Amino acid sequence: MSFSPLPKTFTDICLHPDFIFPRILELGCGDGRFRSILAERDIPSWGLDRFGPEVGTVADVVGDALSPPVAQGSLDFLLAANLLRHLVPADPALGFLVVWLELLKTGGSLFIFEDEPGDVPAGVARYGDLQDVLFRLMPQSRGPLLPVADFKARVSKLGTAVDWEFGLVRNRQTIDAEAVLDLLRQPGEPTGQVGRLMRGIERDGLDPGYYWWARACGVSEGARI
């Protein structure tokens, strides 16, 4: 899933024509949907994922986003889109954020993008159900969505000496409900939770709802932790 429109704060910084040869890393880059936004503007980036290109990712580095094999103070820009839901079960206190901030150069930015679960129309609720089913099918590799209020509460306990900026955006990205149904389709009549989800998607469609973003700004030498 992707995010559209992107926050102006994000585009102002990383799509600015003066942002020449930046060192941008996307953690959990997957198949590169988010990196393609940068590539469309000829902005070079590199990606890290726990899986390599042999399973369809665009990872330049195979590694764990909880402890990326990257030199401290080396990055202008660090991105994590649709990734927190995978990391929170292993580190509910979000200690990995401290590790990530250490990777940034002075003045660098960390951006996080996540879907916002909530009290929403039917098509959006089905999107939330889809995330729940994915979580139940793969509990070892992903957790439920993290609402921005929970994220803020956890960040405030971390005590990082950086400022955080937050935003909530109505996601205009479209989702191909038919393609999702094809992925969920199993031989025979679908039953149980997957069957209910499929019938719900057929009835209500899929709508990504809102997404939240967070930016750690004001990163300076010695002020990261």
Ligand SMILES: C[S@@+](CC[C@H](N)C(=O)[O-])C[C@H]1O[C@@H](n2cnc3c(N)ncnc32)[C@H](O)[C@@H]1O
């Ligand atoms: C939902 S996909 C998001 C892909 C991409 N960021 C996007 O927005 O299109 C999550 C990706 O994070 C990767 N991932 C999950 N846990 C990870 C970890 N601990 N370290 C590195 N990558 C991880 C998964 O392999 C997957 O490719």
